[in-house]
Amino acid sequence: MKFFIDTAVLDEIQEAYDMGVLDGVTTNPSLMKKVGVKDFHGHIAKICEIVPGPVSAEVTATDYQGILDEGREVAQIADNVVVKVPLILDGIKAIKTFTEEGIDTNCTLCFSSTQALVAAKAGATYISPFIGRLDDISSNGMDLIRQIVQIYDTYGYETEVLAASIRHPMHVVESAMAGADVGTMPLDVIKKLIDHPLTDAGLAKFLSDWEALQGAEEPAN
Numbered sequence: 001m002k003f004f005i006d007t008a009v010l011d012e013i014q015e016a017y018d019m020g021v022l023d024g025v026t027t028n029p030s031l032m033k034k035v036g037v038k039d040f041h042g043h044i045a046k047i048c049e050i051v052p053g054p055v056s057a058e059v060t061a062t063d064y065q066g067i068l069d070e071g072r073e074v075a076q077i078a079d080n081v082v083v084k085v086p087l088i089l090d091g092i093k094a095i096k097t098f099t100e101e102g103i104d105t106n107c108t109l110c111f112s113s114t115q116a117l118v119a120a121k122a123g124a125t126y127i128s129p130f131i132g133r134l135d136d137i138s139s140n141g142m143d144l145i146r147q148i149v150q151i152y153d154t155y156g157y158e159t160e161v162l163a164a165s166i167r168h169p170m171h172v173v174e175s176a177m178a179g180a181d182v183g184t185m186p187l188d189v190i191k192k193l194i195d196h197p198l199t200d201a202g203l204a205k206f207l208s209d210w211e212a213l214q215g216a217e218e219p220a221n
């Protein structure tokens with residue numbers, strides 16, 4: 001399973017990349033707003049310098065021609081830019097065109113398996129089902145991941161399932177068990193994947209025993 005970080009904060013991206021397990025980055029307009037980004041293209045360029053893997057940059061146009069114009073521009077920022085396109089009719093049409101032009105796409109705001117099926121038929125590189133936002137409205141986000149994986153496997157679609165809107169480690173565990181290709185998550189969730197109290201307690205005991213051994217006298221035999 002590939003790990004993407006879901007943020008526009010450069011320090012967080014650098015920290016996750018330095019861990020050695022980061023494969024890519026996803027951003028969206030709300031994440032850009034959190035950072036107060038004014039120079040969108042410049043900011044995406046900085047992210048692409050930190051992470052050599054796929055970096056999703058979202059378009060804000062909602063009409064076919066506007067999406068194409070914006071997408072073609074951001075695709076030129078760096079080789080690893082993935083154009084993030086909303087799952088609307090004009091977005092699907094644009095994804096089809098981007099696919100024909102060899103531009104990678106991340107089809108975002110997916111909340112149903114029928115949407116995911118259409119995105120795959122258009123040739124999207126990634127489909128982003130939003131697990132957390134479905135859970136928020138008492139729907140089961142993980143069921144959607146399972147349905148999409150099954151449908152894509154059945155027909156051999158190459159579109160990668162990118163589990164998005166991940167809120168906690170169990171979302172990662174269940175996405176991995178369901179066969180999602182990628183999980184995108186905030187830095188705190190990536191860090192939580194490593195934490196375990198028994199690891200901490202075990203390490204503390206090993207180190208204190210080692211310390212005590214250094215002060216101990218040599219046994220007689």
Ligand code: E4P
Nearest residue numbers: 006026027028133164165166
């Ligand atoms: C995906 O690419 C989105 O940026 C993201 O996962 C949305 O997550 P949220 O529901 O926590 O805003």
